[in-house]
Amino acid sequence: MTGRRTLSVCVVGCEIQDADSLGENLERMGYPAFTTASPQEALERIGSGQNRVVLAEMGLDGMQGLEFLERALQIDPGAYVILLGHSKPIEEAVAAIKQGAYDFLTRPIDWLRLERTLERLGEEFGRRANIRDLEDRLLSHLEFHGIVGRSPAIIDVFERVQKIARHFRNVLVVGPTGSGKELVAWALHKLSPVAAQRFAVCNCSALVDTLLESQLFGHVRGAFTGATDTRAGLFEYANGGTVFLDEIGEMSLGMQSKLLRVIENREIQRVGSPEVRQVDVRLIAATNRELRSEVMAGRFREDLFYRLSTLEIRVPSLVERIEDVLLLVQFFLKKYNQAYGKTIRGLTRRAQAVLLRYHWPGNVRELENVISSACLTTESNFVDIADLPPHLQNPHPAALELDDTWRPVSLEEVRRQHIARVLDFCAGNRVRAAQILGIGRTSLYRHFQREARLKGKQQGKH
Numbered sequence: 017m018t019g020r021r022t023l024s025v026c027v028v029g030c031e032i033q034d035a036d037s038l039g040e041n042l043e044r045m046g047y048p049a050f051t052t053a054s055p056q057e058a059l060e061r062i063g064s065g066q067n068r069v070v071l072a073e074m075g076l077d078g079m080q081g082l083e084f085l086e087r088a089l090q091i092d093p094g095a096y097v098i099l100l101g102h103s104k105p106i107e108e109a110v111a112a113i114k115q116g117a118y119d120f121l122t123r124p125i126d127w128l129r130l131e132r133t134l135e136r137l138g139e140e141f142g143r144r145a146n147i148r149d150l151e152d153r154l155l156s157h158l159e160f161h162g163i164v165g166r167s168p169a170i171i172d173v174f175e176r177v178q179k180i181a182r183h184f185r186n187v188l189v190v191g192p193t194g195s196g197k198e199l200v201a202w203a204l205h206k207l208s209p210v211a212a213q214r215f216a217v218c219n220c221s222a223l224v225d226t227l228l229e230s231q232l233f234g235h236v237r238g239a240f241t242g243a244t245d246t247r248a249g250l251f252e253y254a255n256g257g258t259v260f261l262d263e264i265g266e267m268s269l270g271m272q273s274k275l276l277r278v279i280e281n282r283e284i285q286r287v288g289s290p291e292v293r294q295v296d297v298r299l300i301a302a303t304n305r306e307l308r309s310e311v312m313a314g315r316f317r318e319d320l321f322y323r324l325s326t327l328e329i330r331v332p333s334l335v336e337r338i339e340d341v342l343l344l345v346q347f348f349l350k351k352y353n354q355a356y357g358k359t360i361r362g363l364t365r366r367a368q369a370v371l372l373r374y375h376w377p378g379n380v381r382e383l384e385n386v387i388s389s390a391c392l393t394t395e396s397n398f399v400d401i402a403d404l405p406p407h408l409q410n411p412h413p414a415a416l417e418l419d420d421t422w423r424p425v426s427l428e429e430v431r432r433q434h435i436a437r438v439l440d441f442c443a444g445n446r447v448r449a450a451q452i453l454g455i456g457r458t459s460l461y462r463h464f465q466r467e468a469r470l471k472g473k474q475q476g477k478h
């Protein structure tokens with residue numbers, strides 16, 4: 017029977033001898049048993065996912081049976097606790113079942129009944145294993161060119177990518193850091209008619225202007241110090257395919273005008289050469305900045321912004337699609353199990369609850385890092401709270417600090433600080449900040465303009 021092989025039982029007795037003799041009987045029935053006289057140890061095993069089925073005596077050392085039941089279910093609401101009473105007080109049995117016990121047995125033990133109960137449980141476990149199996153297979157269907165998700169917000173992105181991929185010349189992909197913009201860019205390329213051609217990536221924030229220009233457009237020998245040979249740039253390299261410009265919001269105004277020329281005429285000039293070359297590339301640009309406000313602040317060319325943003329794909333933050341978290345966890349567990357040669361089966365329920373409560377400022381990249389390091393550190397088959405980073409375990413230190421540093425300030429000051437914190441929370445994304453604050457975008461811009469004016473005045477005074 018499949019159930020017997022997978023079902024292992026933790027037996028907690030008043031005395032270790034009681035637990036051992038119960039354990040021996042269970043082993044004889046074919047169920048591996050772990051025995052202990054410490055309710056605390058049993059709770060730890062439930063917490064770490066080592067046991068989900070527990071047979072516990074009512075009058076345990078230092079903890080009554082019903083209290084044990086309550087704590088076990090707090091730790092893992094999916095645990096199955098079978099209680100074992102000494103007499104037959106019917107009220108006790110009713111109370112136990114009401115509180116969530118799977119069954120209530122009395123001494124002398126009716127072994128046949130216990131065996132049936134465990135058999136039933138075994139079947140239930142088998143069913144769950146089947147469901148996990150199905151979910152695993154489903155996972156492969158919920159992956160869109162490497163992007164995993166099933167929330168309405170991400171499905172909208174998939175649909176938009178599919179629609180745009182065939183026809184685009186320029187696309188702008190926006191979204192907070194770590195949300196998957198590069199994956200979206202890759203999917204756009206893979207679904208485009210030029211999928212078989214090259215996909216060239218350049219991170220615009222990583223290079224100073226002169227290097228960036230030569231990286232994108234190439235250079236001729238002697239164009240600048242160190243240019244010992246003539247080289248083609250990314251646009252030529254990817255001719256016929258796609259160029260992906262990451263972090264376009266960090267590009268200088270000077271480079272922006274050169275890029276505008278490429279977009280308008282599909283023409284480039286290698287640095288140091290007068291020759292104009294035609295290139296036929298599709299362009300995908302990405303940024304985690306709110307380019308509209310960059311334009312208002314004079315840091316981004318308006319004409320380039322309009323050129324790029326005629327087609328825009330907005331990748332939602334992870335909190336906006338929190339329903340994807342557990343699916344992504346499953347995906348990353350599979351990936352890191354393979355990478356580290358482990359066989360971790362999942363997360364304990366309390367660890368899942370922690371992940372679902374967290375606000376994920378670093379989005380999917382942060383979740384991936386959390387799962388990969390938990391896979392490395394955990395010694396059990398289930399990742400538990402202790403395997404998660406400390407700031408996830410205690411998620412609200414900032415709120416406590418705020419209380420500690422409370423000062424009597426004006427409402428205007430509270431408003432200022434609150435806006436700054438929300439903006440920080442949204443990694444600088446003003447549109448999202450305005451949504452959370454429940455105010456219009458223009459009100460938020462007016463607030464920043466007022467702030468900037470005040471700052472200017474204060475600096476003028478000093």
Ligand SMILES: Nc1ncnc2c1ncn2[C@@H]1O[C@H](COP(=O)(O)OP(=O)(O)OP(=O)(O)O)[C@@H](O)[C@H]1O
Nearest residue numbers: 162163164192193194195196197198199304380381
């Ligand atoms: N939906 C997803 N499914 C699977 N993996 C994802 C998903 N979204 C992001 N990732 C993974 O998270 C990491 C970050 O993704 P990516 O580099 O695409 O984000 P980004 O938006 O470009 O970040 P940044 O703004 O910092 O450049 C990558 O390792 C990527 O594989």
Ligand SMILES: [Mg+2]
Nearest residue numbers: 197198262302
């Ligand atoms: Mg990126």
